[in-house]
Amino acid sequence: RIMRPDDANVAGNVHGGTILKMIEEAGAIISTRHCNSQAGEPCVAALARVERTDFLSPVCIGEVANVSAEITYTSRHSVEVQVNVMSENILTGAKKVTNKATLWYVPLSLKNVNKVLEVPPIQYARKEQEDEGKKRYEEQKLDRLETKQRNGDVIFPIINPEPHTVGYSQSSLIHLVGPSDCTLLGFVHGGVTMKLMDEVAGIVAARHCKTNIVTASVDAINFHEKIKKGSVITISGRMTFTSNKSMEIEVFVDADPFVDEPRERYRAVSAFFTYVSLSKEGKPLPVPQLLTETEDEKRRFDEGKGRYLQTKAKRQAQEQQAARQ
Amino acid sequence: RIMRPDDANVAGNVHGGTILKMIEEAGAIISTRHCNSQAGEPCVAALARVERTDFLSPVCIGEVANVSAEITYTSRHSVEVQVNVMSENILTGAKKVTNKATLWYVPLSLKNVNKVLEVPPIQYARKEQEDEGKKRYEEQKLDRLETKQRNGDVIFPIINPEPHTVGYSQSSLIHLVGPSDCTLLGFVHGGVTMKLMDEVAGIVAARHCKTNIVTASVDAINFHEKIKKGSVITISGRMTFTSNKSMEIEVFVDADPFVDEPRERYRAVSAFFTYVSLSKEGKPLPVPQLLTETEDEKRRFDEGKGRYLQTKAKRQAQEQQAARQ
Amino acid sequence: RIMRPDDANVAGNVHGGTILKMIEEAGAIISTRHCNSQAGEPCVAALARVERTDFLSPVCIGEVANVSAEITYTSRHSVEVQVNVMSENILTGAKKVTNKATLWYVPLSLKNVNKVLEVPPIQYARKEQEDEGKKRYEEQKLDRLETKQRNGDVIFPIINPEPHTVGYSQSSLIHLVGPSDCTLLGFVHGGVTMKLMDEVAGIVAARHCKTNIVTASVDAINFHEKIKKGSVITISGRMTFTSNKSMEIEVFVDADPFVDEPRERYRAVSAFFTYVSLSKEGKPLPVPQLLTETEDEKRRFDEGKGRYLQTKAKRQAQEQQAARQ
Numbered sequence: 007r008i009m010r011p012d013d014a015n016v017a018g019n020v021h022g023g024t025i026l027k028m029i030e031e032a033g034a035i036i037s038t039r040h041c042n043s044q045a046g047e048p049c050v051a052a053l054a055r056v057e058r059t060d061f062l063s064p065v066c067i068g069e070v071a072n073v074s075a076e077i078t079y080t081s082r083h084s085v086e087v088q089v090n091v092m093s094e095n096i097l098t099g100a101k102k103v104t105n106k107a108t109l110w111y112v113p114l115s116l117k118n119v120n121k122v123l124e125v126p127p128i129q130y131a132r133k134e135q136e137d138e139g140k141k142r143y144e145e146q147k148l149d150r151l152e153t154k155q156r157n158g159d160v161i162f163p164i165i166n167p168e169p170h171t172v173g174y175s176q177s178s179l180i181h182l183v184g185p186s187d188c189t190l191l192g193f194v195h196g197g198v199t200m201k202l203m204d205e206v207a208g209i210v211a212a213r214h215c216k217t218n219i220v221t222a223s224v225d226a227i228n229f230h231e232k233i234k235k236g237s238v239i240t241i242s243g244r245m246t247f248t249s250n251k252s253m254e255i256e257v258f259v260d261a262d263p264f265v266d267e268p269r270e271r272y273r274a275v276s277a278f279f280t281y282v283s284l285s286k287e288g289k290p291l292p293v294p295q296l297l298t299e300t301e302d303e304k305r306r307f308d309e310g311k312g313r314y315l316q317t318k319a320k321r322q323a324q325e326q327q328a329a330r331q
Numbered sequence: 332r333i334m335r336p337d338d339a340n341v342a343g344n345v346h347g348g349t350i351l352k353m354i355e356e357a358g359a360i361i362s363t364r365h366c367n368s369q370a371g372e373p374c375v376a377a378l379a380r381v382e383r384t385d386f387l388s389p390v391c392i393g394e395v396a397n398v399s400a401e402i403t404y405t406s407r408h409s410v411e412v413q414v415n416v417m418s419e420n421i422l423t424g425a426k427k428v429t430n431k432a433t434l435w436y437v438p439l440s441l442k443n444v445n446k447v448l449e450v451p452p453i454q455y456a457r458k459e460q461e462d463e464g465k466k467r468y469e470e471q472k473l474d475r476l477e478t479k480q481r482n483g484d485v486i487f488p489i490i491n492p493e494p495h496t497v498g499y500s501q502s503s504l505i506h507l508v509g510p511s512d513c514t515l516l517g518f519v520h521g522g523v524t525m526k527l528m529d530e531v532a533g534i535v536a537a538r539h540c541k542t543n544i545v546t547a548s549v550d551a552i553n554f555h556e557k558i559k560k561g562s563v564i565t566i567s568g569r570m571t572f573t574s575n576k577s578m579e580i581e582v583f584v585d586a587d588p589f590v591d592e593p594r595e596r597y598r599a600v601s602a603f604f605t606y607v608s609l610s611k612e613g614k615p616l617p618v619p620q621l622l623t624e625t626e627d628e629k630r631r632f633d634e635g636k637g638r639y640l641q642t643k644a645k646r647q648a649q650e651q652q653a654a655r656q
Numbered sequence: 657r658i659m660r661p662d663d664a665n666v667a668g669n670v671h672g673g674t675i676l677k678m679i680e681e682a683g684a685i686i687s688t689r690h691c692n693s694q695a696g697e698p699c700v701a702a703l704a705r706v707e708r709t710d711f712l713s714p715v716c717i718g719e720v721a722n723v724s725a726e727i728t729y730t731s732r733h734s735v736e737v738q739v740n741v742m743s744e745n746i747l748t749g750a751k752k753v754t755n756k757a758t759l760w761y762v763p764l765s766l767k768n769v770n771k772v773l774e775v776p777p778i779q780y781a782r783k784e785q786e787d788e789g790k791k792r793y794e795e796q797k798l799d800r801l802e803t804k805q806r807n808g809d810v811i812f813p814i815i816n817p818e819p820h821t822v823g824y825s826q827s828s829l830i831h832l833v834g835p836s837d838c839t840l841l842g843f844v845h846g847g848v849t850m851k852l853m854d855e856v857a858g859i860v861a862a863r864h865c866k867t868n869i870v871t872a873s874v875d876a877i878n879f880h881e882k883i884k885k886g887s888v889i890t891i892s893g894r895m896t897f898t899s900n901k902s903m904e905i906e907v908f909v910d911a912d913p914f915v916d917e918p919r920e921r922y923r924a925v926s927a928f929f930t931y932v933s934l935s936k937e938g939k940p941l942p943v944p945q946l947l948t949e950t951e952d953e954k955r956r957f958d959e960g961k962g963r964y965l966q967t968k969a970k971r972q973a974q975e976q977q978a979a980r981q
Contacts, residue, residue, distance in 0.1 A: 007332075008356060011510040011661040015718075031333060035395050039421040048422040068515045070360050096364040097373040097441065116422070169749075177720075179657055182681055185336040185835040190393045209658065209720055212746040236840045238685050264689050265698050265766065265840060336835035340886075490812065502888075505829045505859060510661040534830060534888055538912075561665075563859055587863075 009067050015208070015218065017284070020065040022221025023204025025105055029089045030056070030197030032075040033109040034189070037085040040077055041113035044126045050189050051111035053196030053229050054084060055146055059107040060223040064288070065093040071104070078108075079139025080125045085111045086139060110146060119191050119232075150228045161242040161258065171297045175213035176244040179206050183237045194233040199259055199275055200224075206243040207255040207279035214245055214253060215293050217283045222252060225278035225313070231261070233274050238262045240271075246278070247310025248296040254310045255279045278313065334392050340533070340543065342609070345390040347546025348529030350430055354414045355381070355522030357400040358434040359514070362410040365402055366438035369451045375514050376436035378521030378554050379409060380471055384432040385548045389613070390418040396429070403433075404464025405450045410436045411464060434521075435471060444516050444557075475553045484601075486567040486583065496622045500538035501569040504531050508562045519558040524584055524600055525549075531568040532580040532604035539570055539578060540618050542608045547577060550603040550638070556586070558599050563587045565596075571603070572635025573621040579635045580604045603638065659717050665858070665868065667934070670715040672871025673854030675741060675755055680706070680847025682725040683737040683759040684839070690727055690735060691763035694776045700839050701761035703846030703879050704734060705796055709757040710873045714938070715743040721754070728758075729789025730775045735761045736789060759846075760796060769841050769882075800878045809926075811892040811908065821947045825863040826894040829856050833887045844883040849909055849925055850874075856893040857905040857929035864895055864903060865943055867933045872902060875928040875963070883924050887913040890921075896928070897960025898946040903931045904960045928963065 013024040030053060037051035065071060072092045079086035091105040115121040130136040164173025179202060187198045204221060211219040233239060240260045247254040259275040283291040298304045338349040355378060362376035390396060397417045404411035416430040440446040455461040489498025504527060512523045529546055536544040558564060565585045572579040584600040608616040623629045663674040680703060687701035715721060722742045729736035741755040765771040780786045814823025829852065837848045854871055861869040883889060890910045897904040909925040933941040948954045 008360060015658075035333060035421060039395075039419075039424070042422045043424060050422075070364075094364075096360060097367045097375075099364070099367060180682070180685065182685060205658065209746065213749075216747045216749070238689070262689070264692050265700060340832075487815065502830055503828060504831075505827055505856075507665075507855065507859060530832065531830075534832060537888070563862070 007071060009065055009069050009071060011067055014067050015220075017218040017286075018067050019218070019220050019284075020067070020069075020071075021201075021204055021208065022061055022224070022279075023201035023208075025061070025065065025071065025091060026056075026200040026204060026224070027195075027197035028071060028073050029091060029105065029107045030109065030195060030200060032073045032089050033087040033111065034195065034197075036075040036077060037087055037111035037113075040080075040085060040128075041123065041125055047123055048116045049113040049123045050116060050191050051085065052114050052189070052191070052193065052232065053109060054112045055110040055150060055229065056196070056200070056224070056227045057108035057146065058223065058226045059105060061105060061221050063093070063102045063104055064220050065104055066095075068095075068097075070094045070096055077128055079136070079143060080128050081140075081143050082124060083112060083122050084143070085113075085125055086142065087111065108142075114191060116190065119193075146226070149226060150230075159258070161244055168297065170214065170294050171299060172244055172303050175210045176242070177206055177209045177213065178240055178242040179209075181239050181241070183233060183235055183239060185235060188235045192235045194235075194237075194239075196229055199229075199233070199239075200227065202239070202241050203243075203257045203259065203275070203277060204279065206241045207257050207281065210243040210245055210255045211253050211281035211283075214248075214296070215283045215291075217291055218286070219281045219283050221279060222282045223280045223317075225280075227275060227277040229275055231272055231274045233259075233261045234263050236263070236265050238264060239274070243279075245296050246306045247314060248293050249314055251282055251290045251293055252314070253281045253283075253293055253296070254314065255281065256306070278310075332396060334390055334394050334396060336392055339392050340545075342543040342611070343392050344543070344545050344609075345392070345394075346526075346529060346533065347386055347549070347604075348526035348533075350386070350390065350396065350416060351381075351525040351529060351549070352522035353396060353398050354416060354430065354432045355434065355520060355525060357398045357414050358412040358436060359520065359522070361400040361402060362412055362436035362438075365405075365410060365453075366448065366450055372448055373441045374438040374448045375441060375516050376410065377439050377514070377516070377518065377557065378434060379437045380435040380475060380554065381521070381525070381549070381552045382433035382471065383548065383551045384430060386430060386546050388418070388427045388429055389545050390429055391420075393420075393422075395419045395421055402453055404461070404468060405453050406465075406468050407449060408437060408447050409468070410438075410450055411467065412436065433467075439516060441515065444518070471551070474551060475555075484583070486569055493622065495539065495619050496624060497569055497628050500535045501567070502531055502534045502538065503565055503567040504534075505563055505565050508558060508560050508564060510560060513560045517560045519560075519562075519564075521554055524554070524558070524564075525552065527564070527566050528568075528582045528584065528600070528602060529604065531566045532582050532606065535568040535570055535580045536578050536606035536608075539621070540608045540616075542616055543611070544606045544608050546604060547607045548605045548642075550605075552600060552602040554600055556597055556599045558584075558586045559588050561588070564599070570621050571631040572639060573618050574639055576607055576615045576618055577639070578606045578608075578618055578621075579639065580606065581631070603635075657721060659715055659719050659721060661717055664717045665870075667868040667936070668717050669868070669870050669934075670717070670719075670721075671851075671854060671858065672711055672874070672929075673851035673858075675711070675715065675721065676706075676850040676854060676874070677845075677847035678721060678723050679739045679741060679755065679757045680759065680845060680850060682723045682739050683761060684845065684847070686725040686727060687735040687737055687761040687763075690778075691773065691775055697773055698766045699763040699773045700766060700841050701735065702764050702839070702841070702843065702882065703759060704762045705760040705800060705879065706846070706850070706874070706877045707758040707796070708873065708876045709755060711755060711871050713743070713752045713754055714870050715754055716745075718745075718747075720744045720746055727778055729786070729793060730778050731790075731793050732774060733762055733772050734793070735763070735775055736792065737761065758792075764841060766840065769843070796876070799876060800880075809908070811894055818947065820864065820944050821949060822894055822953050825860045826892070827856055827859045827863065828890055828892040829859075831889050831891065833883060833885050833889060835885065838885045842885045844885075844887075844889075846879055849879070849883070849889075850877065852889070852891050853893075853907045853909065853925070853927060854929065856891045857907050857931065860893040860895055860905045861903050861931035861933075864946070865933045865941075867941055868936070869931045869933050871929060872932045873930045873967075877925060877927040879925055881911070881922060881924045883909075883911045884913050887911045889924070893929075895946050896956045897964060898943050899964055901932055901940045901943055902964070903933075903943055903946075904964065905929045905931065906956070928960075
């Protein structure tokens, strides 16, 4: 679809969150279609996880985003979908790859939302495809268990914080979940949640460096708990790490299903977003270093540095491999 | 994309206007891309006309609408686009044709919005395709001239009207044109206008028969004048004709570009919408007859009857032809 | 949240209605949460009244609006909420107070929408806080009774009106109430109604003075009657008074619940909005005087003048008191 002014920031770059929402919608359509392709209980595919994804080039207002999706692996209870986004300038005809994302969905019964149904298996062109898919499946399963334990943290407000500290840029946004945010099952679309997370992360990044900022990448996101229509969700973001030209922001989503079934507030999702700062000409700018004060902040900074170095090493390895081929 | 609660009326049927907006967006993308496919002045394709279109079957919340578009004819300064909409129930896999629409676009220069550029010619598989396209082009050109003259009418308000009279159901809506309603040139997307027109027509129809109503068809719509960002547009609708099971509503769009360049209010678009009334089970219901009071109302009723009988005759001829083949 | 292009008028100033909608959403969340904080029947807090509120400074596209809410008083069946809005320019770090609003909510049972539940009492830090709250409670109760009687007026259309008369700028808007406009109970959010009222009032003001206009204040608004999903609402506005640099516009909301339960059209809300006209540099401009023609228009002008002088006197008294302290 054509990118509109409301999809973009003041510099005209489309929000990463808008792209993430489109990706998730495409993934939900193709996996729901697949899971209902054989006679049996009707179901809706719910997003369980998005793998780490890089934003390779910014999209601008007036460009057309083309989204294509393909199922690449099925386990007994889950579907792996690969989604590609190309942006096209229909005036010049120029096309660029914007995004490649991998998403995992789980089919939930339309009659009993707590029942996970079986997924019809797909046919693989080659045996290796199945083996590689299985390996990815095992890896993500492990990672989901790990993050489930990490999820207990809370963001405390800080009064009169100094510039460039963690407390200075941290931000929260509250959203009341309406009908258009939800699937047929009455739970929030994963894409809606990711769009709000990107909005908060963007505010944190802009507060820190006071320039035009764009989403560079999103770490793997796990959706542990569903969020029901009528809930109030609080999305909080804080900066965890800065390199010379990038910022890492941790975002938490907490849900409060306060009307229907007064249950305790719970952590629904958490993730790391990476942002870069751009000049008016679209060139990357240096980022002010994050000032860490408490022990926890220092620890999180070091952990963020670890993730940063790991990603960098992985990318270099890929580039070398590509050069060799 | 997936149809959401906000796209539909209370009975869960998606508004014809939502479908028209999607059709126009697809048409604008493909024709803008085509008109920029050769080196030259960059341009944006502006909607000039939509041919009469029937809504063959209603779309429901949760279904996916698949839109495909194809360029079927080019004249020197205009592009004909054929857009097909299929609705797909991703739970059952059932697909239905919802809509087939033909739209005409004109390329306007991005630098000088009043300059119409030349359209790169397309290649036809067979000579007859070009000839048939040319015939359609000549026909629509004639029709556009005719409606341009009809456009002078105004809807006068009536105080304390009786049920089932024209004055009882007539309705107006004002809308302030925002950035997201507009193309890169700063003029309202044709699809946005059509969505608002369908909204007003639907309110007129619902006020008349007080039941659940759906769009059955839209007559050809000509876009004579552009509408600028920041304008206030008034969309007015009045019922012109009722058959046993359908209602015809005339809709006018008037624009008021009052902020930037205080110009007189002008008529931008007008069209006829046909609605049917549906029971809870989705069966067509009888429609209360429209009570006409003035000479003008009687004349418009007769003209509406003429259009109704003509369409009916055309459809029967097509069905007989289809049966013979 | 970040203010987007669609939240603002052509000059980049965010609509007062967008702010009012955010304020109401925050109020609804905090009061619904409070009313469900003790075991008992689940309920949703419905807006009963908004006290007069001033827009202290305009908000621009790209700024972040921070909304905070606090419960300041509870009676047996109602909750008083104080909401503060700060706008923050995240590039410069500059913050301004935009708005301070006081809202009254009433808890309605989720099972039986006509049943008003009891409100859990709050604890006051000092006895005086409770006494002042009680005084505010009694005052607003009285005022609500008064406006209930005023509500019978209707706006009649005028044909070919002269510039600067009441008939020239009066405007109506119809809106079909969709799912996203409604609470879990299926009734329109008070904030949605206020946003539409501000939209009509803004169009009236812009038609009168043909410049860029912004909301300066809103008088107390009482919500006497609920509006159900699927209703058509007509929002009408007419200018009642002009001072040298401000315009007062009276806005009515009428509801037509015509589909489910064909009931007579009824007046749901009414209120006074005050607007000012701004130059391109953001300075207040003189406003053309309103030309009153009928006796009713002259009477309403005088009443508007009374409200204007009263507000002016109150503000001056406050400023003197502030200067003395």
